[in-house]
Amino acid sequence: MASFRTASAGSVSHDHISFILLVSVVASILYSAWFRTRKPCLFPGAPYTGLANGARSLAEARRRYQTHAAEMLVEGYETTNGGFYYVPGPDCDRLMIPTRYLNELKNAPDDCADFLGSFTEMFEGEYTTIGKRWNLHPRVVKHQLNPSLPAVLPHVEDEIRIAAARVIPPCEDWTPIPVVSMVTQIIAQASGRMIGGTQLSRNLEWLDTSLSFTHATWHAAQRLKQYPSWTRPFAQWFIAEMKAVRHHIAVARRFIKPILAERRQLSESDEKPTDLMQMLHTGARGADRDTNFLAYTGLVVSFAAIHTSASVPAHLIFDLCARPEYVEPLRNEVKDVLAADGTFTKASLAKLLKLDSFMKESQRVSPLVFMTFGRFLHKDLVLHDGTVIPKGNMIGVPSHAIANDPTLCKDPETFDGFRWIPSDECAPGVPAPPSFVTTNPHNLAWGYGKHACSGRFFASFEIKMVMAHILLNYDFKFEPGRVERPANLAFELQNAPDPSIKVLFKRRSVDGQACRKGSP
Ligand code: HEM
Numbered sequence: 366m367a368s369f370r371t372a373s374a375g376s377v378s379h380d381h382i383s384f385i386l387l388v389s390v391v392a393s394i395l396y397s398a399w400f401r402t403r404k405p406c407l408f409p410g411a412p413y414t415g416l417a418n419g420a421r422s423l424a425e426a427r428r429r430y431q432t433h434a435a436e437m438l439v440e441g442y443e444t445t446n447g448g449f450y451y452v453p454g455p456d457c458d459r460l461m462i463p464t465r466y467l468n469e470l471k472n473a474p475d476d477c478a479d480f481l482g483s484f485t486e487m488f489e490g491e492y493t494t495i496g497k498r499w500n501l502h503p504r505v506v507k508h509q510l511n512p513s514l515p516a517v518l519p520h521v522e523d524e525i526r527i528a529a530a531r532v533i534p535p536c537e538d539w540t541p542i543p544v545v546s547m548v549t550q551i552i553a554q555a556s557g558r559m560i561g562g563t564q565l566s567r568n569l570e571w572l573d574t575s576l577s578f579t580h581a582t583w584h585a586a587q588r589l590k591q592y593p594s595w596t597r598p599f600a601q602w603f604i605a606e607m608k609a610v611r612h613h614i615a616v617a618r619r620f621i622k623p624i625l626a627e628r629r630q631l632s633e634s635d636e637k638p639t640d641l642m643q644m645l646h647t648g649a650r651g652a653d654r655d656t657n658f659l660a661y662t663g664l665v666v667s668f669a670a671i672h673t674s675a676s677v678p679a680h681l682i683f684d685l686c687a688r689p690e691y692v693e694p695l696r697n698e699v700k701d702v703l704a705a706d707g708t709f710t711k712a713s714l715a716k717l718l719k720l721d722s723f724m725k726e727s728q729r730v731s732p733l734v735f736m737t738f739g740r741f742l743h744k745d746l747v748l749h750d751g752t753v754i755p756k757g758n759m760i761g762v763p764s765h766a767i768a769n770d771p772t773l774c775k776d777p778e779t780f781d782g783f784r785w786i787p788s789d790e791c792a793p794g795v796p797a798p799p800s801f802v803t804t805n806p807h808n809l810a811w812g813y814g815k816h817a818c819s820g821r822f823f824a825s826f827e828i829k830m831v832m833a834h835i836l837l838n839y840d841f842k843f844e845p846g847r848v849e850r851p852a853n854l855a856f857e858l859q860n861a862p863d864p865s866i867k868v869l870f871k872r873r874s875v876d877g878q879a880c881r882k883g884s885p
Pocket residue numbers: 480502503506666669670671673674675677733737738739810811812813814815816817818819820821823824
């Protein structure tokens with residue numbers, strides 16, 4: 366009897382598991398077949414881009430999006446003349462909206478046009494945490510970090526010099542250096558100083574986590590997406606990349622909680638550190654004061670700040686190697702500003718107009734992402750002319766296509782590094798050209814409206830100080846045999862400088878020190 370029951374129970378359990386597996390497989394096949402063939406009847410009249418006039422199926426176009434999203438966005442923008450169109454993608458089809466609606470959408474409430482919803486969807490935030498409970502840091506960056514930049518920047522400048530000495534070899538002679546890795550480490554260390562002072566910026570384990578968390582969440586999301594959505598709550602526990610995500614959150618807690626404990630000991634009269642942890646500590650209310658949450662928030666700011674900002678100096682160095690005629694004017698501008706002001710301050714960095722223009726032009730050609738203003742609609746959106754965008758749509762603006770629209774940017778095929786320098790005598794009524802940090806319906810690299818990147822002012826100053834350090838202290842050029850700027854690596858909406866490219870660096874004489882006011 367006993368052996369029969371055991372055998373029977375074993376066989377029932379085995380059948381049961383087989384049945385569940387069978388149902389899972391069938392469900393996932395049906396789901397993907399349905400997803401591949403469905404034509405969402407969402408916004409009437411908006412054409413699909415990327416179908417090659419009917420020669421390509423929707424399923425093929427969705428796959429193609431992984432490598433050709435930029436081209437599809439431009440094609441849709443051109444064929445609709447900046448109108449509504451869908452860009453098919455493997456996770457969802459995104460509806461591009463014309464810029465004429467941006468001013469009424471820019472402050473749409475989050476329960477209608479959900480900014481974080483687009484992140485949560487892209488990064489499987491239910492499991493990776495990306496986009497979930499991201500309420501505190503945007504407010505603190507905007508209202509506490511930005512007004513404190515004059516006090517924060519000297520620390521960041523100091524850290525850039527220390528990081529560069531750690532990361533860049535002596536370069537007494539021409540030395541090949543992988544540019545992306547080099548600038549990413551410098552930016553990670555400088556951002557670490559801004560986030561938690563030297564306790565974070567000099568901690569190599571933290572630096573590794575602050576860099577790796579972004580990749581871990583991205584890879585975990587890609588793995589999770591391979592499972593039908595209803596299996597993901599279980600699958601997350603068996604995916605190696607999810608283990609890495611949890612590990613990085615634990616590292617953040619291990620290093621940031623003691624910093625917060627020290628901050629809690631400070632009395633009213635003690636001098637307070639000028640870093641973001643201090644701002645989060647004083648700015649958090651209620652449940653947000655939980656130290657686990659504050660530590661996690663420090664990690665989230667690294668996510669927002671490091672790889673994003675680091676891509677810019679990498680692009681700039683590639684652009685300068687391809688166009689060395691810009692190096693001397695930029696270097697001289699930095700020298701002049703330092704000679705006059707002695708050190709970098711918010712005001713002196715604002716005088717680097719040539720560098721600002723070059724950065725804007727480089728970003729126009731090599732943006733971080735090809736689409737911004739990603740929002741998931743939870744409610745129907747009724748626009749001023751009666752147009753209704755139904756809920757359930759993922760919307761966005763084709764920021765890269767707009768930045769290269771010849772009616773908005775003269776001769777967009779030409780890289781003109783100084784096209785954005787404001788002229789001395791602007792004719793009355795003629796607006797000044799946009800700067801690197803400008804956001805408006807034609808300058809959308811930082812998004813737009815109430816969720817436009819609040820860290821862009823810090824990013825801009827930090828990048829300028831990194832570039833100033835490199836321009837003053839190094840000569841650089843492509844390795845022999847390379848003349849053209851290396852192509853960027855694009856995946857879906859993202860666009861990155863090629864991390865395999867090395868550039869030759871050689872240390873210059875002491876320009877960086879000599880031109881500081883008061884230096885010997
Ligand atoms: C070159 C560097 C960077 C780029 C290109 C960039 C780009 C962006 C973009 C496109 C958005 C979305 C805006 C929208 O869809 O409307 C965004 C949001 C955001 N970024 Fe950045 N970012 C950069 C650096 C930073 C840095 C250094 C920080 C922090 C110090 C930061 C903090 C944020 C925050 C907090 C948000 C969300 C704002 C909100 O929800 O109100 N970013 N960023």
